[in-house]
Amino acid sequence: MSIDWNGVTHVTKVDPAEELPSDLALLDRTDLVIVGGSDDVTEENTLAVLERLRSAHPELPLFQEPYSASHVSSATVEAVDALSVPAVYNGDRDNFVSKHVEFFTEIARKPDEAFGAGLPVVGEYVRSKGREAVADLAEKVLGEAYVVQNLDSEAAAESGVDAAYTPEQVAGAALATESFYGFEVFYVEYSGTYGGPEDVEAAATHLDDTVLLYGGGIRTQEQTEEILDAGADAVVVGDVFHEDPDAYLRTVPE
Amino acid sequence: MSIDWNGVTHVTKVDPAEELPSDLALLDRTDLVIVGGSDDVTEENTLAVLERLRSAHPELPLFQEPYSASHVSSATVEAVDALSVPAVYNGDRDNFVSKHVEFFTEIARKPDEAFGAGLPVVGEYVRSKGREAVADLAEKVLGEAYVVQNLDSEAAAESGVDAAYTPEQVAGAALATESFYGFEVFYVEYSGTYGGPEDVEAAATHLDDTVLLYGGGIRTQEQTEEILDAGADAVVVGDVFHEDPDAYLRTVPE
Numbered sequence: 200m201s202i203d204w205n206g207v208t209h210v211t212k213v214d215p216a217e218e219l220p221s222d223l224a225l226l227d228r229t230d231l232v233i234v235g236g237s238d239d240v241t242e243e244n245t246l247a248v249l250e251r252l253r254s255a256h257p258e259l260p261l262f263q264e265p266y267s268a269s270h271v272s273s274a275t276v277e278a279v280d281a282l283s284v285p286a287v288y289n290g291d292r293d294n295f296v297s298k299h300v301e302f303f304t305e306i307a308r309k310p311d312e313a314f315g316a317g318l319p320v321v322g323e324y325v326r327s328k329g330r331e332a333v334a335d336l337a338e339k340v341l342g343e344a345y346v347v348q349n350l351d352s353e354a355a356a357e358s359g360v361d362a363a364y365t366p367e368q369v370a371g372a373a374l375a376t377e378s379f380y381g382f383e384v385f386y387v388e389y390s391g392t393y394g395g396p397e398d399v400e401a402a403a404t405h406l407d408d409t410v411l412l413y414g415g416g417i418r419t420q421e422q423t424e425e426i427l428d429a430g431a432d433a434v435v436v437g438d439v440f441h442e443d444p445d446a447y448l449r450t451v452p453e
Numbered sequence: 454m455s456i457d458w459n460g461v462t463h464v465t466k467v468d469p470a471e472e473l474p475s476d477l478a479l480l481d482r483t484d485l486v487i488v489g490g491s492d493d494v495t496e497e498n499t500l501a502v503l504e505r506l507r508s509a510h511p512e513l514p515l516f517q518e519p520y521s522a523s524h525v526s527s528a529t530v531e532a533v534d535a536l537s538v539p540a541v542y543n544g545d546r547d548n549f550v551s552k553h554v555e556f557f558t559e560i561a562r563k564p565d566e567a568f569g570a571g572l573p574v575v576g577e578y579v580r581s582k583g584r585e586a587v588a589d590l591a592e593k594v595l596g597e598a599y600v601v602q603n604l605d606s607e608a609a610a611e612s613g614v615d616a617a618y619t620p621e622q623v624a625g626a627a628l629a630t631e632s633f634y635g636f637e638v639f640y641v642e643y644s645g646t647y648g649g650p651e652d653v654e655a656a657a658t659h660l661d662d663t664v665l666l667y668g669g670g671i672r673t674q675e676q677t678e679e680i681l682d683a684g685a686d687a688v689v690v691g692d693v694f695h696e697d698p699d700a701y702l703r704t705v706p707e
Contacts (some may be wrong), residue, residue, distance in 0.1 A: 284633065286633075288550065288554060291546075292545075292546040292549070292550075295546070295549065295550045296542065296546075296549045296550065299629050299633055299634075300542060300622065300625050300626050300629050301625070302625075302629075303625040303626070303628040303629040303632065303633065304621055304622050304624065304625025304626075304628075305625070306625075306628065307621070307624040307625050307627075307628045307658075307659055337628055337631065337632040337659075338632070340632045340633055342633045342634065342635075367558055367561070368554065368558050370558065370561040371554050371555070371556075371557040371558025371559070371560075371561050372554050372557070372558075373561075374557040374558075374560065374561045374591055375553050375554050375556075375557040377591065378557065378591040378592070378594045379538065379540075379553055379557065379594055379596045379636075380540075380553075380596065380634050380635060380636075381596075381634060381635010381636070382633075382634075382635070404561075405561055405591075
């Protein structure tokens with residue numbers, strides 16, 4: 200699936216296991232919301248958050264980024280514009296290729312066989328909708344090429360990352376994304392810590408059709424500007440949305 | 454890079470370390486030639502074959518499929534329409550992601566630093582051509598998603614394949630290619646042995662934008678027809694081109 204990235208400079212990442220701010224008008228100036236997380240995330244709390252967000256901001260593009268197939272159901276798929284699935288360049292084999300082939304093998308199965316141990320909910324979705332659901336579901340999938348740069352983060356642990364990339368390797372992974380793998384998004388992820396503009400600059404040189412996102416530790420307007428000036432299409436702001444509404448509002452570019 | 458696949462139903466794979474048939478008019482009815490191999494292949498014999506083919510058939514699309522970066526030079530890149538680079542789904546991590554990131558890291562380097570140990574020839578190419586060469590080279594790269602199904606083949610050994618995919622997994626890999634990875638080609642490779650139509654049928658169900666190639670053991674018109682009827686865009690014929698010109702001609706679809 201393809202969305203219109205024009206004008207998307209600020210993305211909010213919402214963890215369904217965390218409290219939402221009471222006033223969702225906070226999201227008036229963000230351009231896209233990605234819902235996903237690992238600890239304590241379920242299909243139920245994901246769906247609840249998706250529905251609250253959709254109801255508060257019907258026009259805002261909404262993604263689900265599932266950490267586990269058990270977070271995906273026919274209801275979550277229908278609630279979102281895209282199912283964004285990370286492939287982690289510096290992760291283990293599972294997180295770049297194996298689990299994606301398993302995922303697509305599961306959804307490619309005939310509906311009446313679609314009860315794989317790995318992805319029962321997706322299987323149930325395909326079964327409930329019949330054959331055309333495979334195409335619909337595949338159509339909503341959006342590939343995100345990640346480089347996970349904070350080794351102490353949960354994201355690194357989840358995806359089997361044991362070494363950060365040098366800026367040269369970030370450039371290589373960006374060029375590989377643009378020229379070889381066709382992921383729609385290249386994502387520099389510093390998860391919880393501010394990584395500065397260096398990796399973004401390295402990646403931006405090689406990206407043209409690919410959207411460049413940066414996430415990690417953004418808490419100020421200056422950081423947002425620094426990352427956008429370095430060539431990112433958008434910053435992704437997560438923790439501060441849940442923790443500090445005033446700081447969150449300052450991360451929106453002027 | 455993107456080529457026009459309309460009307461491409463027969464592809465010839467030429468091993469530069471093998472003798473070419475004396476009469477290259479044999480190639481009059483093939484639609485595309487891919488040059489590449491492993492044993493005894495060098496940049497020199499690759500280039501010599503590319504030049505003979507180009508001179509005999511100036512209009513025939515010509516790919517180089519390098520098994521090693523040392524087979525690539527500025528001269529080979531200039532001689533071809535595309536540099537086709539395999540990613541092997543059921544291969545080891547090296548053959549799906551690591552060596553591609555290394556490859557693109559190398560070509561993304563600044564020209565005067567582009568003498569990596571891994572890819573000196575590509576480095577030399579980039580250096581000799583300057584910065585714009587990176588974009589040119591990247592532009593010519595065409596990603597091929599392989600499933601290597603003959604475990605006794607050299608292709609399996611080269612790419613670290615230790616298990617063939619079931620038809621269900623082939624379907625999953627095809628859907629992953631179409632929906633997630635953006636490779637231009639999905640390639641069912643039986644390398645030296647005829648695999649029949651089953652995997653091709655499984656893959657074809659899920660491919661729309663992606664070109665579906667089948668290679669392996671094709672020696673008769675009936676086999677070609679069986680594979681095309683199963684949904685392949687084209688058959689790839691290799692061994693028999695070098696070994697048995699009459700049989701080769703019979704593999705061209707009517």
